[in-house]
Amino acid sequence: MVLRSLYISICLIFISACTSASNEIKSGPPETPEVLGENLFIMNCAACHGDDGKLGASGAKDLTKSRLKDHEIMKILKEGKNSMPSMKANLETKKNMDLVIAHIKKLRH
Ligand code: HEC
Missing domain, CATH: 1.10.760 (Cytochrome Bc1 Complex; Chain D, domain 2)
Structure with a gap:
């Protein structure tokens, strides 16, 4: 049970990392x-x-x-x-x- 919740939280971290990364790509680098x-x-x-x-x-x-x-x-x-x-x-x-x-x-x- 402990392992299972650990696994779930690792997944969540991954998902949030990926979504924030794709947000960065969408807004792009600042245009000078x-x-x-x-x-x-x-x-x-x-x-x-x-x-x-x-x-x-x-x-x-x-x-x-x-x-x-x-x-x-x-x-x-x-x-x-x-x-x-x-x-x-x-x-x-x-x-x-x-x-x-x-x-x-x-x-x-
Ligand atoms: C359809 C083609 C065309 C486009 C698109 C165009 N130009 Fe030109 N440009 C010319 C031609 C032809 C001349 C020469 C005009 C003349 O003196 O007879 C010229 C001349 C110039 C000159 C004058 C250079 C000099 O020392 O006499 C500047 C500066 C210039 N263009 C800047 C631009 C900029 C900046 C853009 C985009 C925003 C642009 N041109 C888009 C064709 C174009």
């Missing part, structure tokens, strides 16, 4: 601003600019060589330029635009 900026870039920009900013598809500029200031980049994101469409609908908020701008400036060299 850097990760958010990179994800936004990959989702909305990489098709033309490439993951590393160098692709240049459909006439896109090489972002590693770009030296535009933040407000100039912001204007392009909002209004688009030539074959680059406005990214306003994709990025939605100024905060997201700031995150993407911070990310593309890190691609520069």
Whole structure:
């Protein structure tokens, strides 16, 4: 009888350990601003600019060589330029635009 309740409590510990572990997986690692900026870039920009900013598809500029200031980049994101469409609908908020701008400036060299 003692053994049996011991067995049951061990099982319960296992079950609770497993459920809390799967909760962690569901919520995922905390998203840092850097990760958010990179994800936004990959989702909305990489098709033309490439993951590393160098692709240049459909006439896109090489972002590693770009030296535009933040407000100039912001204007392009909002209004688009030539074959680059406005990214306003994709990025939605100024905060997201700031995150993407911070990310593309890190691609520069
Ligand atoms: C449909 C393709 C396309 C997508 C998607 C796209 N771009 Fe562009 N991008 C271009 C093209 C083409 C140009 C060149 C515009 C020009 O000057 O003629 C450009 C230019 C730029 C420039 C100016 C670089 C310079 O120095 O002149 C920046 C900055 C830029 N894109 C950032 C982004 C960011 C950030 C995203 C995503 C939020 C993005 N682009 C999405 C095609 C694209």
